[in-house]
Amino acid sequence: MSGVTLEKAVKKYGEVQVIHGLDLEIAEGEFCVFVGPSGCGKSTLLRMIAGLEETSGGKIHIGARDVTRVDPSDRGVAMVFQTYALYPHMTVEENMGFGLRMTGHPKAEIREKVSEAARILKLEDYLKRKPKALSGGQRQRVAIGRAIVRGPEVFLFDEPLSNLDAELRVDMRVEIARLHKEIGATMIYVTHDQVEAMTLADKIVVLRAGHIEQVGSPMHLYNDPDNRFVAGFIGSPSMNFLEGTVSGGKVHCPLLGETAIDAHVALPSEGSRVLVGLRPQVLSVEEGPSPLKLDIRERLGGVAYDYLVDGKDARIVVETRADEEIPEGTEVRLVFDPADAMFFDGETEARLR
Numbered sequence: 176m177s178g179v180t181l182e183k184a185v186k187k188y189g190e191v192q193v194i195h196g197l198d199l200e201i202a203e204g205e206f207c208v209f210v211g212p213s214g215c216g217k218s219t220l221l222r223m224i225a226g227l228e229e230t231s232g233g234k235i236h237i238g239a240r241d242v243t244r245v246d247p248s249d250r251g252v253a254m255v256f257q258t259y260a261l262y263p264h265m266t267v268e269e270n271m272g273f274g275l276r277m278t279g280h281p282k283a284e285i286r287e288k289v290s291e292a293a294r295i296l297k298l299e300d301y302l303k304r305k306p307k308a309l310s311g312g313q314r315q316r317v318a319i320g321r322a323i324v325r326g327p328e329v330f331l332f333d334e335p336l337s338n339l340d341a342e343l344r345v346d347m348r349v350e351i352a353r354l355h356k357e358i359g360a361t362m363i364y365v366t367h368d369q370v371e372a373m374t375l376a377d378k379i380v381v382l383r384a385g386h387i388e389q390v391g392s393p394m395h396l397y398n399d400p401d402n403r404f405v406a407g408f409i410g411s412p413s414m415n416f417l418e419g420t421v422s423g424g425k426v427h428c429p430l431l432g433e434t435a436i437d438a439h440v441a442l443p444s445e446g447s448r449v450l451v452g453l454r455p456q457v458l459s460v461e462e463g464p465s466p467l468k469l470d471i472r473e474r475l476g477g478v479a480y481d482y483l484v485d486g487k488d489a490r491i492v493v494e495t496r497a498d499e500e501i502p503e504g505t506e507v508r509l510v511f512d513p514a515d516a517m518f519f520d521g522e523t524e525a526r527l528r
């Protein structure tokens with residue numbers, strides 16, 4: 176097993192640079208997830224590690240080896256794609272053993288590795304089937320099995336669950352977590368699903384336009400984001416941001432009416448713009464005169480999401496209990512403990528601490 180290190184990694188397509196000199200260390204055995212909005216470079220970075228995209232600048236190490244110019248097949252990585260890419264005319268067993276057959280491994284060894292992978296993935300009863308006789312989840316397990324039999328130092332997953340329906344995604348997410356626990360290999364996983372990122376990762380890398388915004392454990396990024404982008408990206412539903420102004424050492428937000436917030440952080444100068452970040456979970460509502468009114472209540476069972484609007488462009492989400500009875504259309508005030516608010520510079524969007 177090996178970790179992966181990126182040193183000033185750059186990717187250019189012609190004149191267009193899409194990865195801007197990234198430094199990153201992924202420890203041996205770590206489950207690392209790349210997240211970020213569409214087009215931020217997640218897949219490109221994964222494919223650079225795999226060797227499927229040439230690295231235009233900087234270095235990539237797998238363990239102690241500089242693999243920057245090494246062929247994909249010699250890097251000791253195995254990649255699992257969103258489209259399973261199974262051979263339709265081969266059985267599950269043949270699909271899983273294909274790579275080893277191509278590299279001339281003895282039959283007995285292939286059989287042993289395939290049956291071990293089938294055991295880990297609970298595919299033993301399906302070994303003689305062809306892919307068309309499998310469900311989507313089973314096909315994805317075969318694709319993962321094909322990676323396992325190669326015994327790679329590093330597993331690379333490119334949105335492996337995005338073709339599955341919601342329920343199956345949850346099952347497979349748990350399967351992948353179990354797989355990591357059982358085989359303990361270094362895994363790098365690309366997703367735009369932040370629930371997958373939160374639940375699977377030891378380490379999350381938040382990317383934006385080819386730059387790293389922040390790296391940390393899921394709870395670290397959730398509790399201590401460095402900027403508005405990370406704060407808004409991690410957590411579901413997303414954090415609310417209220418426009419505010421510094422006045423007399425406090426923060427005034429039009430949406431909160433007359434109440435000013437005692438910020439307990441180093442605020443910029445008088446009159447500066449700040450953003451007040453409030454997660455839906457730290458807010459509650461009470462009836463009373465306010466610029467906000469309860470527009471829609473979405474009941475999910477135990478909890479509900481209240482959507483508050485101000486008649487202009489503000490939209491605030493509050494997580495409440497589903498049995499609360501304030502009628503839609505009522506004017507409501509936001510209630511929260513100022514200690515639960517985060518503050519961001521209105522210009523740079525950096526966290527104020």
Ligand SMILES: Nc1ncnc2c1ncn2[C@@H]1O[C@H](COP(=O)(O)OP(=O)(O)OP(=O)(O)O)[C@@H](O)[C@H]1O
Nearest residue numbers: 188191193211212213214215216217218219220367
């Ligand atoms: N072959 C290519 N030629 C030119 N530009 C490319 C090429 N492949 C990707 N790009 C650009 O590189 C950037 C990063 O793409 P990438 O596919 O890595 O993003 P992503 O974060 O994985 O997005 P998504 O979540 O939509 O898959 C994008 O702006 C994309 O348009």
